[in-house]
Amino acid sequence: MQFGFNEYAEKLNGRLAMIGFVSALILEAVSGQGVLSWLLQLLG
Numbered sequence: 001m002q003f004g005f006n007e008y009a010e011k012l013n014g015r016l017a018m019i020g021f022v023s024a025l026i027l028e029a030v031s032g033q034g035v036l037s038w039l040l041q042l043l044g
Contacts, residue, residue: 002008024035031038 027038028034033041
């Protein structure tokens with residue numbers, strides 16, 4: 001296994017970014033709030 005910037009790491013990073021983006025869209029659709037306002041409400 002290689003470490004650092006390689007093709008596998010870039011693919012994994014891209015997939016995780018897509019999962020995070022879709023999760024943020026779902027959270028916004030379900031709660032009616034954006035991610036930042038949801039986090040502020042959760043913390044405050």
